[in-house]
Amino acid sequence: LEQLPEELLTQILSELDQTSLGRCAQLSRRWRRLATQPRLWRKIRIDGRTADAELMERLRDWLGGSVREISACGLTAEHRLPLLLAASASLTCLRLRDMDQPPAQLAVTEAGRSCPGLLELRLVDCRNGLSDESLRCLLTGCPRLSLLQMDSRAAACDAVGWSCSQQLLAEQVCRLASLSVRSWSSAAPMLRDLPECPLLTSFATCGAELSNLLTPLSRMPELTDLRLRCRNWCRSATDLQLLGGAARLRCLRIDSRFVDAASVPPLLARLPQLRSFRLKSSARVFVLDCHACAILRALPAGLTDLGLSFEHADWSCRAGVGPPAVLPPNLRRLRLEGLPPRADQLRLMELLASCPGLAFLTLDLCTDDLLPALLSRLPRLHCLRLTDCSRLTHQAWANLRELQSLGAATPDLHELRAHRCSRRSLTDEALADLCASPVARGLRRLSLSFDCSQLTAASLASIASGCPLLTRLVLAGSGFGQADLQAFRLSFEHCVTVTNHGPL
Template identity: 25%
Template sequence: MRREMNGVTKGRFEFLARKPIQQKNIWCWRDVKKSKTKMFSNNDEAVINKKLPKELLLRIFSFLDVVTLCRCAQVSRAWNVLALDGSNWQRIDLFDFQRDIEGRVVENISKRCGGFLRKLSLRGCLGVGDNALRIFAQNCRNIEVLNLNGCTKITDTTCTSLSKFCSKLRHLDLASCTSITNLSLKALSEGCPLLEQLNISWCDQVTKDGIQALVRGCGGLKALFLKGCTQLEDEALKYIGAHCPELVTLNLQTCLQITDDGLITICRGCHKLQSLCASGCSNITDAILNALGQNCPRLRILEVARCSQLTDVGFTTLAKNCHELEKMDLEECVQITDSTLIQLSIYCPRLQVLSLSHCELITDDGIRHLGNGACAHDRLEVIELDNCPLITDASLEHLKSCHSLERIELYDCQQITRAGIKRLRTHLPNIKVHAYFAPVTPPPSVGGSRQRFCRCCIIL
């Protein structure tokens, strides 16, 4: 039985991808006008084709995704011509077909789309390897956005092909492509000077030498995702800080060797920084928060979960200088107290998402200040207070005025009660409350030796 992919069988999808674009099938509006009578015979012409100009139909088709185009191609000969017009195949996302996509499909699509294709996602397509992407790179030289996240078969050879043929590439996602090494970054540096966004998360063979080569040729980088690149040291960040003044987003999650020295260089060299993730970088201290406050006033997102050396002193400096903060992840920043919340309530009126999970020194008084702060009434959407043992129902009372609040996390807050949550819901009926209350322990059985099972065991 043929497997169907959102209404299009695998065989049909491959056939349509394989069907080449002839020059006569590459239409512009002028070409369509000239070819009206040739394209639509009397037997083939439906009401919609009579009512709508062919150039308008082509324009409509340009907004359809790949699945819908494949469906339309099966309606009639006329629609087949329009649907398979190369200009409609500028953006293709094959994530939904990831189990079925093999190298030959990518090769055929590249031959069909040619220079039209601007954006392609092969995220999770495990069957695609270097050879298919070499042919793709040769055929699709105008590609600007390419997502190869999780394509574990690809190696440095793919990046060499992209470097050779795809000089217009701007966004490249190589996350979890674990065979990628410094050679890939060197190749991209030499052949893709317009690169603005690169994701090499979990490519743990990359070292400072690869980063050095990359930034020397791609100085216009705006977003760099290095999550899980465990070999990176401060030296790599110094290269980034020296060569990437346009950097807006940097993710260093679980880059365990990073210290204050490297991140301070980033702050001093990348004044446009808006998003920084340093979660799991347990060596960093308040010096980073001071450097961010002094150099990066546009900062909107800061994620420093599990950075246990950060304190109220550093967050005070940060809050006083970074007034555009919208999202903060402070999970397991175990030294912070209500003092940090007071500063955020005063200086950060745009705060929307705040995680305080496992911040065990936070009390109701800190939440009171936050609930009365500038962000409370119209901005705050998510607050995570799970595993904050000093939080009580009083905190929920303080949050009633947060009219935009959509979600609150209260797992393992032992002093929170069902009654407190119920009162909060009366003021914020649409809020999602995530909490857990242990079931009441049943009284011990009196007499009798009959074996008993809990209800869930009976269901199972």
């Protein structure tokens, strides 16, 4: 490294995050000079727990106008964030989290005055982060602002609401391309009287009933990305028909406590351009076979991302409910959750066989026979996430090892997550079988949880020898000491991140 030209070293350093740059700056005087170049610090994070009162002044004098993104969390008025913003004319993204009213409003106001190129403003858990003055500054000083996020997870934040003028806020929203509002109770007055938003293409909200959303959605003619969290979904046919008029939608995500599955297929039939669809029901409801199959048959042919999550769904297709369900042929991402304990594995494999290009798969049910069948029939699979492996035994990993002797084709798997594994499936012998299988050769990320207490240093040795490309290992409930983990990291020629924590 000492022989490399400084231009090349600077290019390498530009790929590092803030923490890594700080560590490089401690190596030597030369590295400090290289790592502290202002152009490398265009994205900075400021935490109120570690920042002192003089930090903003030092950052202003050091970075000047080179900062492009600022993320601030837990700052108070004593931290004087506006001092840095006043010198950040090149700022394009400002993220504020967990800040009270005065410092948040002052920061947004200063950004409106001093940051003409601001494109994104994200306010998360900031009480009354917008005021009339800050909105006027944004309207006049940030003409290119296209994304506004106002998320308040705390109940206190929702109760306070917004202290700004609803008219000014609506005027700002009309200029946006993306709007995210977590607190529907605070945003409802503004959204009900919202004029037409010709530029808005992405909208997300939480807590609203579908009937209250129909009017605002009708004023977003260019909407292509809609993400909703509500209590009840599609309770009337009239609501469904009105929402189905948004034929431009390419991404639709619904997270609702109660979902009427019978109303979903007619909705999908009205969305021919849909490319991403996620549907989640958090209540313990039962979905009939005919409804589940009808959803699958109604999926647009061009869909590439699908997520379906029900507590008691049955994805098998019984006689008399129409033609067999198939998945869109171009599907690349699939997430199925809520499979019954006795799901028809053959039917599931037939379903997955209809999309050979699948690259990301998440299932909450897996058995010893299903695991090797998945990996041998999905040649392009890169990421497999199994959220419930409680039924797996050590035989599942032994079956993977036999794939090579059987000459079965296996995918170039980059990530494997096996969660809620039991003691009988996580043993040294089982890990040796997994790492000796062709599946392990290309793994970059491996995550094993719920109970790794029986694993010893022999398992780490198996992983090191069988997964030469590994960059991240996550273990839950293991008893490994720091010496074991350090020896494991040193067995690789590249950096490997190891996370070792308690049971998940």
